[in-house]
Each structure stands twice: as structure tokens, then as C-alpha cells.
Amino acid sequence: MAPYESEKTTTAGEAAGAPGAGRRRAARYLVPVTVMGVAAATIGLVPALADSGDPDLPEITAAQLIEKIAQSDVERLSGTVKITTDLGLPNLGGLENGLASGALGQGEEGGSSADPSAKLTELASGTHTLRIAVDGPDRQKLSLLENAAEYSLIHNGEDVWGYDSASNEVYHGTVDTSGEDRGQRPPATPEDFAEEALKAVDDTTSVTVDGTAQVAGRDAYKLVVEPKRAGSTVGAISIAVDHETGLPLKFTLTPASGGAAVVDVGFTKVSFDRPDASTFAFAPPKGAKVTEEGAPERSGKPGKPERGPKSEEDLAKGLDGTRTIGEGWNTIVAYEDGTGAGLPTGDTGGDLDGFLGSLGDRVEGGFGTGTVFSTRLVNALITEDGKAYVGAVTKDALVKAADAGK
Structure with a gap:
């Protein structure tokens, strides 16, 4: 393991004071805004991928690594992400899924199984595999792989398509390509979770660089974020950061009570080549039921659904x-x-x-x-x-x- 922190621990003030640490590039757009609702359901999830190596990388301090994340400008990538969530929720015999679906409109008369705000609540528990492709702020695709089916969410320009192959249902919505809708997405990658975790860094936080790892064939530094004071249920957050691009490749949150990670999300494969344009093309399959965003609900009142959870x-x-x-x-x-x-x-x-x-x-x-x-x-x-x-x-x-x- 390479020794690289001449300045091993930082506080919030030191991290914020790092040159450029406040700069965030506009390349933060993995999934369209219509799926922002999943954030509420998945807050605090994910387990970890095993490290497969201990690469020898140049020395770096915690403040420098945080700045490297802030300056990351990856706009194009494709890959596979494994996400595991273990919140330790009580077993309600499937009732919890029914309540979540009902709260988000799934299962109501006229509702669609392809509506992303309902479908992606599945990420709130268990282990799931996602295929992800990104080509700038206007083209993203996320596919949730299931046993005998696949759910895909595609953002291409102003169009957002959700397709559930199991039910052959399609959900269609639009985003404002010039407004706030552009470039928003729910937490589905290590970058998303890392960004939220680093917002919590303050003078009650210890931030250190703790060795290196290899994730999805990429050499990475390991950044560890821990509360300094007792009383929090958060034990530690580990973020594997790609040493070349600064992109977080893996995020693991372990509880103070010990045991398995509460949330672990990481790339198992990743490429920074531009995805083929055909990746983002979509037309409803023959015979598919298509639900348009803003269609009249069971109450008979038309309306455009909100674009995800509020802060x-x-x-x-x-x-x-x-x-x-x-x-x-x-x-x-x-x-x-x-x-x-x-x-x-x-x-x-x-x-x-x-x-x-x-x-x-x-x-x-x-x-x-x-x-x-x-x-x-x-x-x-x-x-x-x-x-x-x-x-x-x-x-x-x-x-x-x-x-x-x-």
C-alpha cells in the first residue's frame, strides 16, 4: 500500500478551503429528472464490492482528493453498476412494497408499471444490477436487469421513456432541456452517493485517505468519511475515486452498529468511450400500452406529476x-x-x-x-x-x- 497522505485528516473547513473544492462541473447528469422520486426511497443504501488489488499510486492528501472529485468532468461513460441495500427494515410480508407503490401511484386505476417513480422503488432493498450509459446532459439510459425481464429508462433530448418488458408497458414524459429539469437524476451511481455524502462534511467530520483499491479494472484511491462524535448511526463512508478521472467508482456506507454495509454501490464494468447513439433511441414496441405523463388520474383530474422529492x-x-x-x-x-x-x-x-x-x-x-x-x-x-x-x-x-x- 502506498503511503500518500502527508495531510491525512481534514475537517469541513479545510476541505471547503481546498483550491477549487467548491467548483462542481455541469457533468452531473446520469438519469433524467423524472426518476428523482427514487431518492426518497433509497436514501442511505448500498453494500460493497471486493477490492481486487492494491495499486501503487502517487501521494495525495484528503483535501486534494476531494478537489479531484469536484473537478471531475466525465461526460460520457457506459458500464454496469451493482447496488445493494440493507436497511434492516422489518419483514411485512410484502406490505412495505405495496405501501410504497401505492404512495407513488403504482397500482392505481390508470397507473403504469413503467412509471419510473414507482418502478425504481425496487432499489430500496436487496441487490440489483444496472446498466448505465451517458452521453452528456441530454442523453442517458438506465436499465434495471431482472430475472426474466428488464426495465429501461431513457432520456434523449426532451423525451423521457420508461419501458417495462414484463408488462409491455411504456411511460412517456418530457423535460425542459433549457431549465432546471436538465441534467437532474436520482442516486444510482457511486458519484451520486459520494456527492451527497461530501455535502455533509463539516467540523464534526473526519476525512482521510486510506489506501488504494482496484474497482472495475481501474486504479483508485480510497477516501473515508467518518463522524467524529458519538450518537450517529453512520459508522463510516468509503469512496473509491478513480485516480485518472476523479470519478467515484464505488460507495460504501457501513453503520456504527457494525455488520454488513447499509448501502454499497459500485461499478463492476466501466468505459469512458462515447456510447453509440442508437443506445438512446426508443420507439414503443408493437402492442405496448403507452401512458403519457400528465394523463388524467383516477380522480379524473389531469396534472403533471412533480419532478421528484423536495429537499x-x-x-x-x-x-x-x-x-x-x-x-x-x-x-x-x-x-x-x-x-x-x-x-x-x-x-x-x-x-x-x-x-x-x-x-x-x-x-x-x-x-x-x-x-x-x-x-x-x-x-x-x-x-x-x-x-x-x-x-x-x-x-x-x-x-x-x-x-x-x-
Whole structure:
């Protein structure tokens, strides 16, 4: 292993102060905006690909490696990505998939199985293989490979096509090639997850260069991002960065509780050659059912669906009584609905009480009583008086926040 960090650890201020670290190239466009909704479903996912080598590369500091990522200008590539998600969600016998599909409109009368906002919720759990092709901001293709079928999402100019071969259904939408729609996409590659992780780097964060790796036949540096303070459920984030292009090739998030990665996404094959133009050509197959974006829904009211999830800040603006507690990796979002009526958490009996108890853990504190619903990354405390505390923090941290906010 090559020793290359003369400046092994940085803080947020140092990383932000690195020359050019604030510059982001416009080549951040892997999948069209219509699939941005998957971000909400896949937040905090993915396991890791095994390193197949330990290449000897020139020395580099953490600040320099962050700058290298920021200056990456890859506009064309094709390859295969393996993504694994293990959030540790409770087994609801398939109910969780039904709830997610229903929330996104799948399964409703007039809905389409080719609608990307519904189809790509599958990435929220399990292991999946994606084929990806990119040719600048106006041409991208993502294919989700299944056992006996394939789902493809194609962005070519102003057109966005979703095609589900299993049902022979097509979804067609458009994007504004001159506006905000252009170049947006959901997290589906190591670059997407790395970009979000690096936004969290501040003075509560340790950032180091920890050796080298070989990913998809490419030599890479390993950047490790870790919270400095106790209380976060995030253990460490490892990003393998291509030493030539600065493109993140692999992203792995491991929980503080240990065990398998919560999210692991990485290229198994990658090429930086321009994909053939025919890759992005699409015409609905004969006999396929075609659903146009903005077609009348079951209610009979036409409307253009929103282009994906809002940011936490936008969501907070739309919810009265929402505030944040703490900072950095230990940030907790607190919400009070104002009614004083929360989930039943006491000894009220009944099927609902028992069902909720089977999904969460009852807790008590100065705030009263409540139920903590846990995954391996994000936890939520719902109190009996209608308050909610959510964050990538431990159960104890949520209880302390509720006590402080009583």
C-alpha cells in the first residue's frame, strides 16, 4: 500500500478551503429528472464490492482528493453498476412494497408499471444490477436487469421513456432541456452517493485517505468519511475515486452498529468511450400500452406529476412546527402536528396498538411515552402527544431530543 497522505485528516473547513473544492462541473447528469422520486426511497443504501488489488499510486492528501472529485468532468461513460441495500427494515410480508407503490401511484386505476417513480422503488432493498450509459446532459439510459425481464429508462433530448418488458408497458414524459429539469437524476451511481455524502462534511467530520483499491479494472484511491462524535448511526463512508478521472467508482456506507454495509454501490464494468447513439433511441414496441405523463388520474383530474422529492429544507417549509435539533451528522428533524394526538403507544390494547408495538420499541422519558421505529440507518421517535423526531442517530439521541423539547 502506498503511503500518500502527508495531510491525512481534514475537517469541513479545510476541505471547503481546498483550491477549487467548491467548483462542481455541469457533468452531473446520469438519469433524467423524472426518476428523482427514487431518492426518497433509497436514501442511505448500498453494500460493497471486493477490492481486487492494491495499486501503487502517487501521494495525495484528503483535501486534494476531494478537489479531484469536484473537478471531475466525465461526460460520457457506459458500464454496469451493482447496488445493494440493507436497511434492516422489518419483514411485512410484502406490505412495505405495496405501501410504497401505492404512495407513488403504482397500482392505481390508470397507473403504469413503467412509471419510473414507482418502478425504481425496487432499489430500496436487496441487490440489483444496472446498466448505465451517458452521453452528456441530454442523453442517458438506465436499465434495471431482472430475472426474466428488464426495465429501461431513457432520456434523449426532451423525451423521457420508461419501458417495462414484463408488462409491455411504456411511460412517456418530457423535460425542459433549457431549465432546471436538465441534467437532474436520482442516486444510482457511486458519484451520486459520494456527492451527497461530501455535502455533509463539516467540523464534526473526519476525512482521510486510506489506501488504494482496484474497482472495475481501474486504479483508485480510497477516501473515508467518518463522524467524529458519538450518537450517529453512520459508522463510516468509503469512496473509491478513480485516480485518472476523479470519478467515484464505488460507495460504501457501513453503520456504527457494525455488520454488513447499509448501502454499497459500485461499478463492476466501466468505459469512458462515447456510447453509440442508437443506445438512446426508443420507439414503443408493437402492442405496448403507452401512458403519457400528465394523463388524467383516477380522480379524473389531469396534472403533471412533480419532478421528484423536495429537499429537507423545502419539506420543512411546508410543515408547520418543523425544526432541526443538533448539527452535522447528529442533526434531528423534529415535527409537531399541533393536534396533540400521536400514535397509540400506551396500554390501550387493540390490534393497532399491538401492530405498532411489533414494529417499534416503546420508550419513556421526561417527554412521556412514545415508540421508536428503527432501521439500520434512520430512526424515528413518535410520541403519544403527536411529536416526531427523525434522524440518522441512535435511539438514545432521539429520547434526549424529545426530553429537551418537551
